[in-house]
Amino acid sequence: MRLTLTFFVLGYVLSQFYRACLAVLTPVLKEELGAGPGDLALSLGLWYVAFGVMQIPVGEALDRIGPRRTAGVLLGLGGGGGAAVFAMATGPAGIHAAMILIGIGCAPVLMASYYYFARSFRPELFGTLAAGIIGVGSLGNLMGAAPLAATVEAIGWRATLWALAAITIVVAAGVLAFVRDPERVERPGGREGSVLDLLKMPGLWLLLPLTMANYTAAAGIRGLWAGPYLGDVFGADAAGIGQVTLVMGVAMILGNFAYGPADKLLGSHRRVALAGNAVLALSLGALWLMPAGSLWQVTAILAAVGFFGASFPVLMAHGRAFFPPHLVGRGVTFLNMFSILGVALAQFGSRPVFEAASQGREPAEAYGLLFLFFLLPVVIGLAIYAFSRDKPEA
Numbered sequence: 001m002r003l004t005l006t007f008f009v010l011g012y013v014l015s016q017f018y019r020a021c022l023a024v025l026t027p028v029l030k031e032e033l034g035a036g037p038g039d040l041a042l043s044l045g046l047w048y049v050a051f052g053v054m055q056i057p058v059g060e061a062l063d064r065i066g067p068r069r070t071a072g073v074l075l076g077l078g079g080g081g082g083a084a085v086f087a088m089a090t091g092p093a094g095i096h097a098a099m100i101l102i103g104i105g106c107a108p109v110l111m112a113s114y115y116y117f118a119r120s121f122r123p124e125l126f127g128t129l130a131a132g133i134i135g136v137g138s139l140g141n142l143m144g145a146a147p148l149a150a151t152v153e154a155i156g157w158r159a160t161l162w163a164l165a166a167i168t169i170v171v172a173a174g175v176l177a178f179v180r181d182p183e184r185v186e187r188p189g190g191r192e193g194s195v196l197d198l199l200k201m202p203g204l205w206l207l208l209p210l211t212m213a214n215y216t217a218a219a220g221i222r223g224l225w226a227g228p229y230l231g232d233v234f235g236a237d238a239a240g241i242g243q244v245t246l247v248m249g250v251a252m253i254l255g256n257f258a259y260g261p262a263d264k265l266l267g268s269h270r271r272v273a274l275a276g277n278a279v280l281a282l283s284l285g286a287l288w289l290m291p292a293g294s295l296w297q298v299t300a301i302l303a304a305v306g307f308f309g310a311s312f313p314v315l316m317a318h319g320r321a322f323f324p325p326h327l328v329g330r331g332v333t334f335l336n337m338f339s340i341l342g343v344a345l346a347q348f349g350s351r352p353v354f355e356a357a358s359q360g361r362e363p364a365e366a367y368g369l370l371f372l373f374f375l376l377p378v379v380i381g382l383a384i385y386a387f388s389r390d391k392p393e394a
Helices: 001-018 022-033 037-055 055-065 067-088 093-107 108-120 124-136 139-143 146-155 157-178 195-199 208-213 217-233 238-264 269-289 295-308 312-320 326-356 363-385
Strands: none
Touching: 001 037, 001 067, 001 093, 001 108, 001 124, 001 139, 001 217, 001 363, 022 037, 022 093, 022 146, 022 217, 022 238, 037 055, 037 093, 037 217, 037 326, 055 067, 055 108, 055 124, 055 295, 055 326, 067 093, 067 108, 067 157, 093 157, 108 124, 108 238, 108 326, 124 139, 124 217, 124 238, 124 312, 139 238, 139 326, 146 238, 195 269, 195 312, 208 312, 208 326, 208 363, 217 238, 217 295, 217 326, 217 363, 238 269, 269 295, 312 326, 326 363
């Protein structure tokens, strides 16, 4: 069990790293490959699209063949292969292709661990375990900040990507060698069920808009827009961007660890998610209204966005209450698909929104409107989620 958890965590560390690394790589990729913030926004969006689209087949695979082969094979081929493609990129198109492959490779890692938790531990422990693996795995987020900037400066970005390709393949091999699949569960009557069975649960629909919105701001800002924002508005260099994004990354980790105990303290997934996302909305509102505040003030607000935007495991635990045992794999990946596709849509939308906002406006005002773009889905999701129930009706 310890080796299983270890390699799941290592895989998720890599998943977090890959989605966060572009913010720090922005200056060097622009200089050497001509890939500007808009190009990298598209690359990151493609990562999330590939990741999200893979959730349905990943869910099927988890329920049918288990987490070991599902996570190990995809991480090795997609993650390791994608990092190698990135290392050989000669322009934005190469980065796009690499991020698609890496998204496919990272798609099963977290959900494989959630499947394992749901099938191997008591239901009341799911939220704490789900938050814990994200919290520990989010070390990858930190590695994609100042440590990545230092490594790139020391050995170059191509050598760094080659090293990541090798590390990813080693971790994938560890998953295949050491992870143990839980015993498969058959539905009474022999029918395995499908995603269509999930769509017949009306209470689950009220969770979907906030699930789709809760991670968009933290992922989009930390993963890409923090770099251009800090550079354009505050004149920050790569080291400065790395420091601020490191603070935001630490806040995201602490947020994951805080949401687990809060869940137990308040005795309700719903109340915790409502309170946390309300503060997230207030933080994004502050960035919208005060985008040109002091650097310290903006760093604190970005940290709040990271901290309170870490409610994903609580929403997953809330959704877990709706899933019968034979649909756990499909259920968790179904919710994850909505979360990830929400991030992807926000990434694709953020590029034209920012370009339109930049016409005739100062950079600070343009970024303020970009933060408003991230705020609105959270407000809408909260309004709908307020009508949800903690558990399905009997």
